[in-house]
Amino acid sequence: MNALKKYVGWVMILLIVSSCKTEQEPITVHETTPYIIDIPFAFPTKLNIPEDNPMTVEGVELGRYLFYDGRMSGRTHPDSLMSCGTCHLQKNNFEAGIDHPVFTDGFVHGINGIQTQHVMLPLINLVWNHNGYGWNGFITPDNDDPALRNIEDFVRIAVLAEDEIAGDTNRIKKLFQNLEGYPELFFKAFGSDKITFKNMERAIAQFVRTLISTDSRFDRYLRGETQLTASELNGFVLFTTEEGADCFHCHGGSGNPLFTTHLFYNNGKDTIFDEPMDRFAVTGDPMDKGAYKAPTLRNIELSGPYMHDGRFATLDEVIDFYSHHVKSSEQIDPLMHHVLRGGVQLTPPQKEDLKAFIRTLRDDTFLTNPDFAEPKKFPDEISK
Amino acid sequence: MVETVCLFSTKFVGFVYIEQIISKLMKSLEKILLLVAVVFMIGLFSCKKPVKEGSVNIRITHTVDGQPAVYNQINYINAAGNQYQISEIQWFITELALLDEANKSFSLMGTDEAWYIDTDLEETMQRTILAIPEGNYKALEFVFGFTEETNLSNRFVNPPESFMFWPEHMGGGYHYMKLNGKWLNPQGQKEPFNFHLGIGQIYDGEEIIDFVHNYFKVSLPMSDLKIIGEKSSNLVIEMQIENWFQSPNVYDHNEWGGAIMQKQDAMRIAIENGHDVFNVMEDL
Numbered sequence: 224m225n226a227l228k229k230y231v232g233w234v235m236i237l238l239i240v241s242s243c244k245t246e247q248e249p250i251t252v253h254e255t256t257p258y259i260i261d262i263p264f265a266f267p268t269k270l271n272i273p274e275d276n277p278m279t280v281e282g283v284e285l286g287r288y289l290f291y292d293g294r295m296s297g298r299t300h301p302d303s304l305m306s307c308g309t310c311h312l313q314k315n316n317f318e319a320g321i322d323h324p325v326f327t328d329g330f331v332h333g334i335n336g337i338q339t340q341h342v343m344l345p346l347i348n349l350v351w352n353h354n355g356y357g358w359n360g361f362i363t364p365d366n367d368d369p370a371l372r373n374i375e376d377f378v379r380i381a382v383l384a385e386d387e388i389a390g391d392t393n394r395i396k397k398l399f400q401n402l403e404g405y406p407e408l409f410f411k412a413f414g415s416d417k418i419t420f421k422n423m424e425r426a427i428a429q430f431v432r433t434l435i436s437t438d439s440r441f442d443r444y445l446r447g448e449t450q451l452t453a454s455e456l457n458g459f460v461l462f463t464t465e466e467g468a469d470c471f472h473c474h475g476g477s478g479n480p481l482f483t484t485h486l487f488y489n490n491g492k493d494t495i496f497d498e499p500m501d502r503f504a505v506t507g508d509p510m511d512k513g514a515y516k517a518p519t520l521r522n523i524e525l526s527g528p529y530m531h532d533g534r535f536a537t538l539d540e541v542i543d544f545y546s547h548h549v550k551s552s553e554q555i556d557p558l559m560h561h562v563l564r565g566g567v568q569l570t571p572p573q574k575e576d577l578k579a580f581i582r583t584l585r586d587d588t589f590l591t592n593p594d595f596a597e598p599k600k601f602p603d604e605i606s607k
Numbered sequence: 608m609v610e611t612v613c614l615f616s617t618k619f620v621g622f623v624y625i626e627q628i629i630s631k632l633m634k635s636l637e638k639i640l641l642l643v644a645v646v647f648m649i650g651l652f653s654c655k656k657p658v659k660e661g662s663v664n665i666r667i668t669h670t671v672d673g674q675p676a677v678y679n680q681i682n683y684i685n686a687a688g689n690q691y692q693i694s695e696i697q698w699f700i701t702e703l704a705l706l707d708e709a710n711k712s713f714s715l716m717g718t719d720e721a722w723y724i725d726t727d728l729e730e731t732m733q734r735t736i737l738a739i740p741e742g743n744y745k746a747l748e749f750v751f752g753f754t755e756e757t758n759l760s761n762r763f764v765n766p767p768e769s770f771m772f773w774p775e776h777m778g779g780g781y782h783y784m785k786l787n788g789k790w791l792n793p794q795g796q797k798e799p800f801n802f803h804l805g806i807g808q809i810y811d812g813e814e815i816i817d818f819v820h821n822y823f824k825v826s827l828p829m830s831d832l833k834i835i836g837e838k839s840s841n842l843v844i845e846m847q848i849e850n851w852f853q854s855p856n857v858y859d860h861n862e863w864g865g866a867i868m869q870k871q872d873a874m875r876i877a878i879e880n881g882h883d884v885f886n887v888m889e890d891l
Contacts, residue, residue, distance in 0.1 A: 267765045353766070463774035465801065465866035471774060472801075478760060478772020478781075485766075510679050510694075557694045557787040557799035560865030 253414035255279035258429070260350065263437045265445075265480050267351050270432075271364070273373050276425045278432060281412040286430030288408065289423055291597040295382060296334060297394035305334045305388045307381065307427065310343060313595055316522035317346035317434060321536055328536065329528045337386040340500055342533035344518055345526050347589070349374060350432040354485035358515045358531045359502045374428040379420070392420040399423075404602025436521050436589035437480070444583070445477055451583060458580025461573055465560070468545065468567050468577050472558045473517040482584060483519040487511065488556040491549035491566075492530060501531075512554045521584045538581060542574050659741040659836025663705075663715075666733040666890055667724050669696055669846045676848060678726070681791060686853035689860045691790035691800070693848065697725045697771060698784035700844075701753055702824075705739065705832070706746040713739065721753070723768045731767075735839075744832040747842065747887045752783025752804065752822035777868065778806025778818045786851070790860045800865045802851065804878065807871030819871055821878045827887040841890035850884045851877055 258278040262268055272278060289295060290311075293304025310331050311317040319329040319342070332338045341358050349356070355363035362371050362380075370376055382390045396418050399405045406416035413422045441459075443449045451459070461467035463476050473490075475482040487502040489512070496503070496513035503511040515531045529535040535544060549559060549566040561567050569577065589595070669676040671683050671693070681692045700722040703715040715736045716722065725731045752758070758780030763769045771782040786802040807819035827844075834840060852858040856876040867873040 265761045265764055267769065269765045460776060464777070465803075465868045469866070475770075476772065477775055479766075479769050484770050551796070553797070555799065557789055558801060560799040560801050563792070563796055563798050 253410070255281050255412065258283050258433070260433070260435065263442070265477070266437060267481070269353070270350050271353050271373070272350065272432065273364075273375070276375060276428060278429050279412060281408070282426050282429040283433055285408045285412045286426035286428070287595075288405075288598055288601055289427050290430050292601055294398055294402070295390065295395060295423075296388050297390045297398055299398070303334065307378075308597055310387075311346050313592075313597075314525070314590055316526040316590070318343045318526035320525055321527040328533070330533055333385065333387040334389050335385060339386045341531045342528055343526075344516070345522065346431055346434050347436050347519060347521055348434070348481055350435065351481055352485045355505075355516075359500055359505050360485075360487060360516060361500075361505050374431050375421075375424040378424040378427045378431075395423070396420055402601075402603040404605060408602055434589075434595055436586040438588040439521060439584045439586040441580075441583040442480070442586070445480075452579065454576045454579040455583050456580075457573075458576035458578070459583075461569070461577045462580055467573070468542075468569060469558075469561070470520075470545075470577075474520050481519060482521050483517055485516060487514040487516050488558065489513040489552065489554040490515075490517075490545075491551065491555050491559050491562055492534070492544075494550050494552045496552075496554065498532075510554055513552065514554065514556070520581060522586055522590065524582050524585055525590070538578055539574070542569065542577055545569075546574065660738045661741055661834040661836055662735060662737045662839045663739055663832075663834065664733060664735045664839055664841045664890070665703075666841070666843045667731075667846070668843055669693075669726060669848060671848045673847075676726075681789070681797070683849065685849060685860075686857045687859035687861070689790045689852075691788055691860065693786070693788040695726050696784070696786045696846070696848075697723070697727075697767070697782070698786075698846075699723055699752055699771070699781065700749045701757055702748070702750040703736075704748045705744040705834075706748055706826070707742055707744050712748065713744075715739070718757075721757070721763075721768070723771070725767060728767065739834045741834050741836045744829065744834065746826050746828050747832075747844070748824065748826045750822055750824055751881060751885075753780060754822055755820050758806065758820070758822070773805040773868075776815070777808055780806055783822060786848070793861060798860075798865055800860050801867070802877070803866075803868050804874055805868065807874045808869060809871060810869075819875075821871075821874050823878055823881055825881075825885050827885060829887055832889075843888050843890040845886040845888065847884055847886060851880050854880060854883060856880055 256279055258280050260270065260278070276282075289306075291306050291308040293306045293309065295307070296303055296305040298304065310319050310326070312320060312323065314320070315323070319326050319331050321329040323329055323331075326332065329342060330338055331343060344358065353364065354360060356374065356377055362373065362377050364372050366372050370379075381387045382395070383392070400418045406418060409418050409422060410416040412426055440449060440451070444451050463471040473484060473486070473488055475484065493513055501512060502514035503509065505511075524538055527533075527536055527538075529538075529541050535541045544566070546566045546569045549562050551562045555562050676693055678693055678695070681690050683692065684690050701716070701720070703722065704712045705715060706712055722734060723731055760772070760775060760779040763771070763781070768781070771785070773780050773782050783804045784802075787800070788802070789797045789799050792798045804821055807821050808815045809817040809819065832840060832842070856879055858873075858876055858880065863870060863873040867877075
């Protein structure tokens with residue numbers, strides 16, 4: 224009898240416990256996939272990725288669509304389409320290039336026909352830039368203005384600027400909200416299918432940060448995978464010696480494979496400095512008058528015209544400038560130690576060797592990478 | 608009956624056996640406890656007292672003729688009579704250490720560390736070093752630049768240190784220092800100079816046949832730096848810029864020109880002058 228009571232008691236306990244379970248509704252969890260940047264040997268390990276916009280596969284995918292979608296102008300008429308990719312051509316190092324099909328000699332104008340203040344800078348390896356974006360570095364992580372700190376902000380500026388896309392953010396959001404496929408992509412990337420312009424900035428910035436070039440002929444030479452010619456090697460020596468062309472102090476080399484310091488220099492182009500968007504405009508330091516960013520030389524043969532105002536169309540003109548036409552001023556950077564001779568005084572064969580070396584910085588892997596290319600179809604076209 | 612007697616006997620013998628085992632265990636346990644007690648007593652009276660530790664804040668200053676350097680103005684005249692200005696200075700300290708009264712060296716940085724100093728980057732101009740044993744120290748020592756063992760290419764992949772790389776075919780590794788500025792040449796023109804120090808080259812014609820590691824060790828005597836436990840001391844390392852150019856060698860920009868990375872003779876002169884460039888003092 225006692226055993227029976229015990230048995231019944233255990234059964235009742237089990238029944239009570241099992242009846243406490245309730246049916247749970249399935250929870251939809253927004254999950255993203257981290258996008259991992261593979262950092263080659265000798266490249267920096269510190270990346271400029273803001274905490275509020277970590278890189279994800281979903282964000283990069285969306286950003287690529289938006290980068291190339293001409294409806295980022297907020298318009299749908301074929302004559303009124305404009306996107307980042309309209310000007311930033313992959314084949315030209317994500318610059319216009321002097322052979323741009325629309326912009327003669329690479330001088331870009333916006334949708335309203337207004338020419339931009341400066342020529343473009345290439346969108347390449349920007350994830351490693353901590354020293355400010357733009358020719359004068361006005362977009363920088365330590366800017367007091369939180370709206371001018373990173374690539375995300377540059378996206379907004381480009382979309383709104385009268386001399387660029389001249390868009391309206393409300394119109395753009397509304398347009399994309401009604402494009403099939405896009406709300407879903409926004410949900411996948413950011414957990415909400417309500418499209419905000421902030422998330423558009425974030426997505427494009429994520430894509431731009433993936434534009435990484437590390438596989439030029441020179442990179443492969445450093446890895447022991449290929450040889451350089453005698454001319455290219457002599458050009459490399461000229462590039463990295465003070466008694467040669469002395470490019471390396473500003474433009475890097477094997478110890479700084481970015482081929483830029485992302486810093487700002489007065490390199491002796493002028494003696495009068497009245498351009499309002501030089502480095503002085505940011506720092507207020509009179510010694511920064513006429514100073515501009517030293518851009519990367521990676522793929523530089525494709526990304527003319529050169530200097531902040533595009534005054535040089537070809538690499539030959541640039542090399543000639545540094546050889547014979549550097550001008551002295553109070554603001555000339557002290558690294559231009561050859562200024563009083565007019566420049567580094569390269570001979571014609573040396574100029575050819577230097578150019579040959581610079582051309583080894585061309586990275587066809589980057590220039591043709593399908594992951595960076597314009598999508599064949601946009602989200603609203605995929606289902607059709 | 609027989610079964611009962613057998614069962615009882617078996618149980619009795621079992622109990623006796625178990626009792627014997629327990630007794631032996633107890634005796635062993637007593638021995639173990641006695642041993643532990645002895646070891647504890649020895650340890651209690653022989654343990655050293657914990658060492659007290661303090662810290663030191665070290666600040667870098669750059670001076671000319673005893674005054675803080677003022678940049679980008681032709682303010683100065685060196686021993687050669689060159690009027691000059693300084694634009695920026697970037698340099699490395701490695702193997703920073705304190706020397707105690709018994710001539711024992713206490714390292715203030717790891718062997719894989721380097722202190723990069725940049726007059727354009729305020730945050731590089733000072734360091735706090737913790738966990739320094741209490742005591743009296745009579746000298747601060749460091750290596751200006753890098754020794755052969757530590758001057759390795761691609762050691763730094765992140766800026767700003769990576770920007771100091773020294774080209775491979777010229778010896779590799781890193782600049783020990785970039786001191787940039789301008790001087791008035793005999794024509795009265797401002798001419799830039801790059802007073803850059805690092806690995807020198809020996810040339811036979813245009814061919815490099817050897818390299819020279821131009822680093823040097825600095826030992827700066829102090830009048831009794833006392834590190835007190837849980838307290839912080841403050842020091843200043845001063846670079847007296849004018850001394851790069853004057854003793855025992857008068858360095859003339861007009862002679863050497865604006866660039867010396869490929870001029871070992873110029874770098875040798877500079878390094879010989881380096882013996883009295885640095886000074887250490889208490890930071891008041």
